[in-house]
Amino acid sequence: MTIDLKDRIALVTGASRGIGYFTALELARAGAHVIAVARTVGGLEELDDEIRKAGGSATLVPQDLTDMKAIDTLGGAIFERWGKLDILVANAGVLGTISPIGHVEAKVFDKVMAVNVTATWRLIRSVDPLLQKSDAGRAIILSSAAAHKCRPFWGPYSASKAAVEALARTWAAETERLPLRIVSVDPGATRTAMRAQAMPGEDPATLPHPSEVAGEIVRLAGPDMRETGKLYIVREKRFADYVMP
Ligand code: NAP
Numbered sequence: 593m594t595i596d597l598k599d600r601i602a603l604v605t606g607a608s609r610g611i612g613y614f615t616a617l618e619l620a621r622a623g624a625h626v627i628a629v630a631r632t633v634g635g636l637e638e639l640d641d642e643i644r645k646a647g648g649s650a651t652l653v654p655q656d657l658t659d660m661k662a663i664d665t666l667g668g669a670i671f672e673r674w675g676k677l678d679i680l681v682a683n684a685g686v687l688g689t690i691s692p693i694g695h696v697e698a699k700v701f702d703k704v705m706a707v708n709v710t711a712t713w714r715l716i717r718s719v720d721p722l723l724q725k726s727d728a729g730r731a732i733i734l735s736s737a738a739a740h741k742c743r744p745f746w747g748p749y750s751a752s753k754a755a756v757e758a759l760a761r762t763w764a765a766e767t768e769r770l771p772l773r774i775v776s777v778d779p780g781a782t783r784t785a786m787r788a789q790a791m792p793g794e795d796p797a798t799l800p801h802p803s804e805v806a807g808e809i810v811r812l813a814g815p816d817m818r819e820t821g822k823l824y825i826v827r828e829k830r831f832a833d834y835v836m837p
Pocket of ligand 1: 605606629630631633655683685686736737779781783784786787
């Protein structure tokens with residue numbers, strides 16, 4: 593099914609590489625104007641080139657998401673320029689270190705929480721009024737199976753993803769009577785820099801390319817998507833009620 597996102601405004605965090613990059617590209621190909629956020633200017637410029645080649649358009653926002661005031665400013669700037677936001681893909685994330693929970697350095701734990709949790713909440717706070725101005729606001733929050741599996745040595749990352757799922761569910765419960773639809777996404781193991789950091793011994797060629805995940809996320813961003821407060825499991829192409837089997 594082709595999704596038509598013409599005249600829709602989409603904000604994608606972590607758009608400089610990996611899942612966020614390909615999601616931004618696919619959203620633009622579907623007709624959305626993409627606001628692409630990340631720190632790496634080179635990655636954003638490469639994305640911009642690809643979007644232009646595809647006949648789309650983007651606004652690049654080189655920004656560190658640990659700068660919380662800048663997130664507030666971003667919401668204000670989107671309101672000034674477009675008066676609304678149709679699609680939020682809260683994708684930026686960091687892994688931290690893989691180590692026993694008692695060995696995790698405080699600065700690593702704080703960074704994982706700042707990028708994965710606090711920045712996501714701050715972004716929600718910044719753009720919630722803008723998404724509510726859309727006739728079909730869609731928010732897609734990237735989670736992970738780690739939120740539920742809690743496997744050894746993934747403590748900060750697992751805790752951060754459980755926290756963002758709680759934020760997404762709460763936000764969905766608060767807005768369920770509105771057109772706004774909010775879902776979390778478990779992309780599954782995907783061929784990206786983060787996955788390579790987590791599993792250095794793994795052959796990346798055995799993993800799905802991030803463009804495959806991007807295609808699913810774009811489907812969730814469409815006006816026909818009616819689910820809210822659910823977790824979408826990409827590998828299984830189905831929604832779950834957050835309670836994993
Ligand atoms: P990735 O390739 O490492 O990309 C992460 C993105 O987040 C980059 O664009 C990075 O941009 C951005 N980012 C990180 N810190 C930032 C900061 N302080 N400010 C702004 N942007 C920042 O990761 P990925 O694998 O695509 O992961 C995307 C999402 O999927 C994450 O939420 C991850 O937890 C989730 N996920 C991934 C997998 C997987 O197997 N890959 C599995 C489950 C869940 P800059 O460095 O340019 O700022």
